[in-house]
Structure formats: C-alpha cells, structure tokens
Amino acid sequence: MYKTLIDNNSDCRHIEIQLDFSRPSRKRQVSVRTTNHSTVRPNRYFIRMNFLVQTIMLLLLLPGALFAQGQVEIPLKKVILPDTTEFPHARIVSFAIQPGDSTKFPADWSTIETGTLMNNASFQEVDIARFKADDGTRKYVVDANANGTFTDDPILKFRESGGHRFADVEVSVKRRTNGQELQKLTYRVGSDDTGATARIGECREGTLKVNGKDYWVRVVLTSANTPYFSGGKGTVALADMNRDGVQNYKWAFSPDSSIEESERMYWDKPFMLQGEGFQAKSVDPTGTHLMLDKLESDTALAIGFHAPAWTAKDMYGFPYASDSLLGKVVLLFFWATTCHYCESIRPKLDAMVARDTDKRFRLMSFTTERDTSKLKTFLRAKPYGGTIIPYDSLAWEAYNSRMLTPTYCLIDGNGVIQLYGAGASFFAYIEKKTDELLRK
Secondary structure (H helix, E strand, O other): OEEEEEEEOOOOEEEEEEEOOOOOHHHOOEEEEEEEOOOOOOOHHHHHHHHHHHHHHHHHOOOOOOOEEEEEEEEOEEEEOOOOOOOOOOEEOOOEEOOOOOOOOOOOOEEEEEEEEEEEOOEEEEEEEEEEOOOOOEEEEEOOOOOOOOOOOOEOOOEEEOOEEEEEEEEEEEEOOOOOEEEEEEEEEEEEOOEEEEEEOEEEEEEEEEOOEEEEEEEEEOOOOOOOOOOOOOEEEEEOOOOOOOOOOOOEEOOOOOEEOOOEEOOOOOEEEOOEEEEEEEEOOOOOEEEEEEEOOOEOOOOOOEOOOOEEEOOOOOEEEHHHHOOOEEEEEEEOOOOHHHHHHHHHHHHHHHHOOOOOEEEEEEEOOOOHHHHHHHHHHOOOOOEEEOOOHHHHHHHOOOOOOOEEEEEOOOOEEEEEEEOHHHHHHHHHHHHHHHHO
C-alpha cells in the first residue's frame, strides 16, 4: 500500500492518495481523497493539481504498463564456446593479396594475403594475414596486439573438431582514440579448403535464481565487429527457461513435432519464469554482470503475461472487447489486403475456423484497410474467416506498432498470451499451439 499527501499550503487543502501495489495491475485499486480546511473557494491551481494527480494515478493503472519493482544482478563468468557451429555468427573473411613488406610482414613469408578480423569505428582494427609456407600449406596469423604488424604474432595452431578446423586467438581490443585496452577477447578462426571464417569465440554465463530454482543464463556477442557487450543489437541473452540443459536460440520443431520455443531474453520485451516477470536491462561492456528488471505488472505483450485489453468494432459496426472473449482460445491476426504472405496462410486460417466445431476458438482479424466498402469488395473475392475488424489505431498500437504483417497473438481462455510472433513461417507454431490448447 502506497500513501502520499500533497499539501497546498496557500489554501490549507490536502490531496490524499492511496495506491495498493500489493495487487496485480489488472486488479490494482486507487483512491484519491481531498480535504478542504478553509472556507475559501478552491482556486484554479488546486483544481489543476487535483486533476493532474488523478490523471497520474489512472496512468499507473493502465493495463500493459510495466513497472520495475527491483533489479536482479547476475554475475557472469567467461566461457569459451564449444567447437561447433551452434551459434550462426561466423562470417567469411575476405582476403586480398599484399606485397611483401619487411616492416609489416616477416621477410620469409610469400604470397601474402590480408583480411579484416575486426573492424569497428570505436576500436583499432584487427587484421588477419595468411601466407604460403615452405611445404606449400597456408598459414594464418592474427595481429593480436592490434599494433599494425605481424612480425611479433605467432602462427595460428588449428585443431580438428567435427570435420572442421578451428584456432582460437586472444585479441587486444583497444580504443581507437587513445589506444587504451578495453579487454582481451577470444576470437575463433575457422579454416577449410575454400577460405576462412571468423567469429568471437567466447561468451558469458551465469545463473538466475527464481523461487528456489536455478536457470542457466548465457550472453553471446553476435558480430565479430562488435567486441563489447551491450543491452541492444549485437548482444544476445539466453536463458534455459524450461531447465532442460539446452538454450534454444530460435523457434524450431523437435523430432517428435513438439514446439521448441526460443529462449532468448530480448532487451525490449519481458519474459515470465515461475510466475515472475523479468526484463533484460543491461550488461556491462566486458560482460561481468547482467542486470534484469523484476516486473510488478502481469500484463504485457509477451508470452506468459496477460494480454493488453482492447476494444474495437467489426466491419458492420458491432463492438467487441477482449474481456468478452475470456474462456475461449483467441487468435488476434494482423494483416493487410496487399500482403502476399497473409494471402498464403488464408486457407490455413479458414481451416482452423472450420475445425472449431465446439465453438471454443475465435479468430479476430485486424486489417490495415480503413474503408469498409473497399474491404467488403476485397473479401468477396478473397474471403477471410473469423471476425474482420477494419483498421483500429489503438489495437494496432497495442499489439503491432511496427505494422508488420502477418502478425499473430494467441491467447488462452484465461487471457494469457501463449504465442506471439510475425511472418508466414511462424504460423506453423501458431497452428500447432492452437490445436494443443483446444485439446485441453
């Protein structure tokens, strides 16, 4: 329970606000009580203040608003990645022939070629060279200390693993402005008959503890040109959310056709574990700790959270609201009449509606088309199943602000999001999960 008092001393008036944070946001209560200790009529300042306070309180109660009720710090340790292609972040190194240079290359090298291992505007470039040895084989050397020469760097030693050749080298990551070293970072070079690939060969790992259970967490750099961790593009955070010892980098189907959900912790959306909401917030540049926000709200556009409330009218003006659909499995489908991918899954959507003989499934189709007459003409030629809702700005802003089509949000009978995603290929997971929910 949070209680505060605002005193307008000029007129001896008080505004008392009580907000019960012990309840989820969907059930939170607020009370605002004003007391006037003067016989003077309330002035304009007081009226404006009263209105402002009540407005702020109402904003606090909006469904979908996320409030951090604390932070969780996860200590991370350095771990060398396994010799596999588990993470698809390796890139092909492009080499160009260079003339021999006694100041940059050893004198006994021949047929010298160079390429770039790491190129970032904030850090000194790190190059890689290869040359032909006396036995006719190719040898590789990395300018590991980033000093612009290869005369003081050792030849890489490759190892065979799973039909591939790998070599790890510790590279000094130096700032371009002053040459100060940020950290030493392990890079992995792969080599075969066609050339070489490069990627960062280490990650950071730690443990997230939730309600007495441990969840394995991993933070991975996704680009050889981004040699530092950050809470944004270039850094992927993963958690073993189902505690099976494997972190799924992306959505997939297992051999038994069950869904293997992506276990990425996105920097811009929350996730749910053991009924607790979290959101990845930041990681320091050298990857010593990962910070998460622990969320108070149970409503968000993410799996495991209650779906944001919405109201809209169909193409005939009939009103619908999310609360009226509780108890049913609901698929919110966002599409456009000009979307080829939407058209490709239209028959499958119609089949889902036709299979629902028990009337436990509702398809709510939100389209970008505003003109109902044009929409009716379009649907006569290409009928879409379900309830068709012309463009509704509030619904699109709440569920699909980027206007990506097709986009889906699958909601169970309790109003909890079970799947959320975009793209024609993602529909296979929507279809599978819908059938699972309807069989329960």
